[in-house]
Amino acid sequence: MMAEPLPEPPPRFGGTRRSDPRKRRTLNRETIVDVALELVDAEGLEGLSMRRVADRLETGPASLYAHVANKDELMELVYDRVLAEVHVPEPDKRRWEEQLKDALRQLYNVLVAHRDIAFVSMARVPVGPNMLRVAEGLLAILRAGGVPERVIALAMDYASLAVNSLAYEESLYPPDATANQIDAYYRQVTDYFASLPADRFPNLAAMAGALMEPERDERLDFAFDVLVQGIAALARAGKRRK
Amino acid sequence: MMAEPLPEPPPRFGGTRRSDPRKRRTLNRETIVDVALELVDAEGLEGLSMRRVADRLETGPASLYAHVANKDELMELVYDRVLAEVHVPEPDKRRWEEQLKDALRQLYNVLVAHRDIAFVSMARVPVGPNMLRVAEGLLAILRAGGVPERVIALAMDYASLAVNSLAYEESLYPPDATANQIDAYYRQVTDYFASLPADRFPNLAAMAGALMEPERDERLDFAFDVLVQGIAALARAGKRRK
DNA sequence: CTTCTGGATCGAACGGTGTTCGTATATGGC
């Protein structure tokens, strides 16, 4: 921890082109990404703008472009920084399904902890060092499990899509919403479904209650179960065909 | 087809507050959604702005807000308009898995045909009349197949997420990119993976080729297979537990 | 037929956005 920095002294009398010349040469990719991640953590991607990053660094937005190609690249750098928190275990061939599920779940948890950052990797695949590390770890688990190469290729693709979109979807609930508020919203939707004309929407009206019942954790478990069981089933089929 | 409309006559001499008084009262939700969809089809969601919709209707952006709450609502209306193209078949209990897969695939195709419109339903669930109709149809198929209610609730959730995110992901390739360009890009990524240090990334380096090999159609088939097989497996498990 | 009124219309403006341009500046290599 550093001591709280003193407030800025007033500028010299005769006009100041540089706000504080001592501050030069302090800008770099790393601090820019740091600040950008702070903004994302505080307000989500919507709160991230070049101007606000620049403000926090006491400079103008143009200065950032010497270190970062554009906002997209900055977001990808932030995304990879977040992935630094993910740890993928050493593969154990007897438990590959469980390991895969745990790893995906951990990935999900890390993403959700940083608001809607998952959106970044839905727009394009950000190939940063940590992304590579995580991918390497997942590949190791699948290969140790004896999953055929072709199935691995497809599974990696689909798994990353599933984790990222699940995380993104989850992140859209405002983090300060109480369980009561979310519950109230669900009840509203349920009531609406139940109120639909039963002749045109018999199934929707009948299942209104059931549709809204599953809790967050159950939905997640279901999604990862579907994913891993599906991969395992296709792995067996793939091996048989060989 | 109507005759090409004549160009606007020059305004009367003494200044014109209304560009053309005859044109009043022509604005309504439907035409606004029409124009918005045109813009999305032409340039994707990025090309959709209140100002450009207004321009095409020869008015100012403020005029739209009498018919549409905000841009989000407009996008949801466009999304539901797109879903009008989806037709879900009558359920046949013996073929529910195949029917489900076909329906999801059709939904996917319709979404992809309208650029990145799928993004709209990832941000929130747009409950429009066509969304209801499609949901009703999917529910009918799953119920006819004897899938337990709880599994249906979870499956609907996950299926819509999967279809929408697959469609969104696909839509990010610029539609005017040639197969050659996409191929070249893949080769570039493959080469990069292959060039990674084999001591730190043994699996990634070894599988570089295999990872990029699957074609679009195969990736889609895999995803929908995983989804439907996973649901079927959990449906069996759910029934047994009863 | 006139008057009233409430919704539709819409010019102007507010406060933001990403990015570029041109210029100023300070530092590393000579």
Added chain:
DNA sequence: GCCATATACGAACACCGTTCGATCCAGAAG
């Protein structure tokens, strides 16, 4: 000590969603 070059950055451009208020006019009320 000089200079090339990477960095810094004020200003501006071209957008964006949305709001405010004034204006207009169709249809209801009298």
